[in-house]
Amino acid sequence: MDAILHATPGNPVPGHPTVGFFNGHRGIQLRYAVFRSDSPEIKGTVVLLHGRNETIEKYFETIRDLTSRGYWVATYDFRGQGGSQRLLKDPRKGHINRFNDYVRDLEIFLEQVVLPDTRLPFFVLAHSTGGLIALKAAPRLSNRIERMVLTAPFVGLGGQKASPENIYRLSRLASWTGLGHICLNRDEPRKDFDDNPLTSDPTRFARNQRLVIDHPELFLGPPTARWLYEAQKTINQVRDPRHLASITVPTVIIAPGNDPIVPFLYQEKLSQYFRAGQLVPVPGSRHEILHEHDRYRTQALAAFFAFVPGGEPDEVRETQRLTDADMPNAGMSDADIEI
Numbered sequence: 001m002d003a004i005l006h007a008t009p010g011n012p013v014p015g016h017p018t019v020g021f022f023n024g025h026r027g028i029q030l031r032y033a034v035f036r037s038d039s040p041e042i043k044g045t046v047v048l049l050h051g052r053n054e055t056i057e058k059y060f061e062t063i064r065d066l067t068s069r070g071y072w073v074a075t076y077d078f079r080g081q082g083g084s085q086r087l088l089k090d091p092r093k094g095h096i097n098r099f100n101d102y103v104r105d106l107e108i109f110l111e112q113v114v115l116p117d118t119r120l121p122f123f124v125l126a127h128s129t130g131g132l133i134a135l136k137a138a139p140r141l142s143n144r145i146e147r148m149v150l151t152a153p154f155v156g157l158g159g160q161k162a163s164p165e166n167i168y169r170l171s172r173l174a175s176w177t178g179l180g181h182i183c184l185n186r187d188e189p190r191k192d193f194d195d196n197p198l199t200s201d202p203t204r205f206a207r208n209q210r211l212v213i214d215h216p217e218l219f220l221g222p223p224t225a226r227w228l229y230e231a232q233k234t235i236n237q238v239r240d241p242r243h244l245a246s247i248t249v250p251t252v253i254i255a256p257g258n259d260p261i262v263p264f265l266y267q268e269k270l271s272q273y274f275r276a277g278q279l280v281p282v283p284g285s286r287h288e289i290l291h292e293h294d295r296y297r298t299q300a301l302a303a304f305f306a307f308v309p310g311g312e313p314d315e316v317r318e319t320q321r322l323t324d325a326d327m328p329n330a331g332m333s334d335a336d337i338e339i
Helices: 056-068 100-117 129-140 164-176 202-214 225-238 241-245 264-272 294-307 313-320
Strands: 018-023 029-035 044-049 071-076 122-127 145-151 251-256 277-282
Touching: 018 100, 029 056, 029 100, 044 056, 044 100, 044 129, 056 071, 056 202, 071 100, 100 129, 122 129, 129 145, 129 225, 145 294, 164 225, 225 241, 251 264, 251 294, 264 277, 277 294
Parallel strands: 044 071, 044 122, 122 145, 145 251, 251 277
Antiparallel strands: 018 029, 029 071
């Protein structure tokens, strides 16, 4: 494997990052990158955690936004996806043995890359599955991470033909009977723009599709039964009020209002028991808010910059004025599991 980043049309590599591999839990090789800011005033380092089936390359635009505002960015591809080592012979299968492996990888990344090679203070910006990992790890992050911002954290699954309860039962049965490596749905081609649950922005959608076309080796098909079982177990754990009460890292949850993948209801329920957390709804946005139309994406970035030290508090006030009355019903359509 080569520790390189791939530029595609309209998606250049930001700056001159340091790119390499580090050994995650049980020696799995994980691709990472550190992007430095040219700003004369460095405000800290953002640890950027992606969703399932995402890569460093997909976040070049967001990384550029962060570094232009004086933040360094440290990020890596999760085990089994992107430019990191796969876990099964079939590289298309999205697999995990135990969800806690993701948490151990994050802790190792903080210890071996972020702490020695970047600038204090440290913040987390995490999307979807990355948000679930951050929530799982959060009770142990209070001495290292100043603040967390989670966009559409994966705390519930919607938009599937089967109910979450049935998916959990089937995936648990497969895992317990030695069939955790199988997939419960077919490996289908990517949806056209008109059918996608991820973004309403055709330009950003096309940019991300180009990355899939030019570098298919970075991407996955559906998750395995074991992945689904481990993820659902972790969702149940982090939604427990006792777990949420143990999190002391101040956190903002940016909740898209028209998200069929992680419906708004799940994120709203999470915030009710999350004393360190604050919910910022963004009506109309689909799941991938950092790849959405500017009218939604700008709200998410404003909330981030207002929440972390060095931001502008005035920018978030307009976002915080959004009320539940503004919130449309989340669309519920059959969607690929892109979490």
